[in-house]
Amino acid sequence: MKIISIIGNGNVATHLYRAFNRIAPTLSSLPEVKIINSRTLEGLPEMSDLLLISVKDDAIKDVAERLKGKGKLMAHTSGSVGMEILNGCCDKTGVFYPLQTFSKEKELDYEEIPFFIEGEDEETAGELADYARLISRNVTFADSQQRKQLHISAVFACNFSNHLVALADKLLQENGMDYKLLLPLLKETVKKLETLTPQGAQTGPAVRGDLKILKSHEEMLKDNKEMLEIYRLLSESIRRTKGI
Amino acid sequence: MKIISIIGNGNVATHLYRAFNRIAPTLSSLPEVKIINSRTLEGLPEMSDLLLISVKDDAIKDVAERLKGKGKLMAHTSGSVGMEILNGCCDKTGVFYPLQTFSKEKELDYEEIPFFIEGEDEETAGELADYARLISRNVTFADSQQRKQLHISAVFACNFSNHLVALADKLLQENGMDYKLLLPLLKETVKKLETLTPQGAQTGPAVRGDLKILKSHEEMLKDNKEMLEIYRLLSESIRRTKGI
Numbered sequence: 001m002k003i004i005s006i007i008g009n010g011n012v013a014t015h016l017y018r019a020f021n022r023i024a025p026t027l028s029s030l031p032e033v034k035i036i037n038s039r040t041l042e043g044l045p046e047m048s049d050l051l052l053i054s055v056k057d058d059a060i061k062d063v064a065e066r067l068k069g070k071g072k073l074m075a076h077t078s079g080s081v082g083m084e085i086l087n088g089c090c091d092k093t094g095v096f097y098p099l100q101t102f103s104k105e106k107e108l109d110y111e112e113i114p115f116f117i118e119g120e121d122e123e124t125a126g127e128l129a130d131y132a133r134l135i136s137r138n139v140t141f142a143d144s145q146q147r148k149q150l151h152i153s154a155v156f157a158c159n160f161s162n163h164l165v166a167l168a169d170k171l172l173q174e175n176g177m178d179y180k181l182l183l184p185l186l187k188e189t190v191k192k193l194e195t196l197t198p199q200g201a202q203t204g205p206a207v208r209g210d211l212k213i214l215k216s217h218e219e220m221l222k223d224n225k226e227m228l229e230i231y232r233l234l235s236e237s238i239r240r241t242k243g244i
Numbered sequence: 245m246k247i248i249s250i251i252g253n254g255n256v257a258t259h260l261y262r263a264f265n266r267i268a269p270t271l272s273s274l275p276e277v278k279i280i281n282s283r284t285l286e287g288l289p290e291m292s293d294l295l296l297i298s299v300k301d302d303a304i305k306d307v308a309e310r311l312k313g314k315g316k317l318m319a320h321t322s323g324s325v326g327m328e329i330l331n332g333c334c335d336k337t338g339v340f341y342p343l344q345t346f347s348k349e350k351e352l353d354y355e356e357i358p359f360f361i362e363g364e365d366e367e368t369a370g371e372l373a374d375y376a377r378l379i380s381r382n383v384t385f386a387d388s389q390q391r392k393q394l395h396i397s398a399v400f401a402c403n404f405s406n407h408l409v410a411l412a413d414k415l416l417q418e419n420g421m422d423y424k425l426l427l428p429l430l431k432e433t434v435k436k437l438e439t440l441t442p443q444g445a446q447t448g449p450a451v452r453g454d455l456k457i458l459k460s461h462e463e464m465l466k467d468n469k470e471m472l473e474i475y476r477l478l479s480e481s482i483r484r485t486k487g488i
Binding site (some may be wrong): 001007011013056057058080099100101102103105106108112113114138142145146148149150152153154155156157158159160161162163164165166168169171172174175176177178179180182183184185186187188189190192193194195196197198199200201202203204205206207208210212213216217220221226227229230231233234237241 | 255279280289300301302324335342343344345346347349350356359382386389390392393394397398399400401402403404405406407408409410411412413415416418419420421423424425426427428429430431433434435436437438439440441442443444445446447448449450451452454456457461464465470472473474475477478481482484485
């Protein structure tokens with residue numbers, strides 16, 4: 001039986017642990033999966049087939065050093081850190097990056113999560129991809145440069161979008177409503193992108209060139225410097241993209 | 245049989261026409277629905293039970309004037325324009341605002357669309373709400389102030405978010421990938437908001453206070469002034485919201 005040790009206790013580590021524990025028990029060779037505290041390394045097996053380091057970027061190097069000799073294959077799960085940070089810490093190294101927004105409280109359909117794999121050689125990459133395919137139907141390869149671009153793109157598309165909803169929620173709450181009223185709209189905004197490109201799907205006053213509404217919105221936001229600045233910058237960006 | 249005339253040929257007019265035409269034919273009193281070009285008014289019935297004005301905000305006043313005497317009840321569909329713009333154009337006036345992102349090419353589940361209704365008196369509001377309930381299960385009342393806040397909130401949560409995906413797409417395309425890789429992430433970003441508040445759902449380097457990643461992302465964007473500015477402004481705003 002293969003032993004997978006996941007080092008970390010953040011959102012990603014927690015969800016990877018759940019995902020590997022949820023593999024259909026009909027599989028011939030179920031792995032044994034452990035989740036290990038990165039500070040104490042308590043309970044770490046003498047030898048793991050796969051060491052998955054899922055800690056803050058700053059801590060990867062240190063944790064990897066402390067895991068020397070403890071695994072046959074070592075990978076980190078970060079979108080922003082190169083593979084080479086693991087050099088010298090294990091015979092075979094790579095990256096095992098799930099492109100998803102993880103919150104401990106929220107269950108996930110792991111099969112849908114895109115995993116981006118990198119390995120120091122083809123064999124290692126293939127082996128990591130095999131592990132990823134145990135939990136996801138969506139496994140591809142990406143080098144460090146591509147992975148960094150995926151990560152920053154995810155910050156724009158997901159982290160920033162979520163924050164825009166938080167800002168909208170604040171406005172709505174000040175007027176006796178809340179963000180839940182926006183949920184059908186948000187769902188449709190994403191659903192449209194299955195059939196239209198984001199440029200083709202763009203709606204709203206900025207892309208229509210409706211200067212009167214833009215002006216009245218700026219007027220409404222005049223006492224909220226932060227939202228006003230965001231409103232202006234993004235509206236200008238939409239207009240520039242459209243070429244108006 | 246009630247006659248509904250929808251004046252306009254934009255995305256909203258087109259979808260309202262489709263929605264009213266899709267009402268289950270088992271209903272006892274199906275309305276007759278017409279879509280009328282706002283310039284020519286060709287084919288406008290002598291008298292409509294409901295005139296729905298679905299044109300650009302700037303044109304509402306002019307179209308309403310030209311529709312005098314042609315309807316028993318008149319409403320516009322704009323999020324940003326007050327009800328009073330229709331004063332004097334019909335005995336009964338109101339607002340019929342669907343909070344959704346409409347693209348002609350994209351089919352919609354109309355039943356889910358939130359409609360926000362306002363009427364110059366209770367009876368008119370009730371009548372408009374009855375029309376809205378023919379096509380949606382999600383009908384509520386909102387005054388002009390609330391409607392304006394809903395509209396600007398939708399710009400933040402939907403229009404701006406979609407544009408962030410367009411910017412991400414540009415980055416990805418420059419690296420041989422595209423925005424479709426982000427779709428599982430986008431779906432989950434919205435799905436989380438069914439159980440977590442946007443503040444509780446926030447993930448990413450800014451809310452974690454991961455200054456190293458923030459810096460490396462800014463470095464990656466240094467030749468893209470527009471995206472760099474958006475990255476900085478939104479990351480700061482996330483950090484301010486979190487109080488870090």
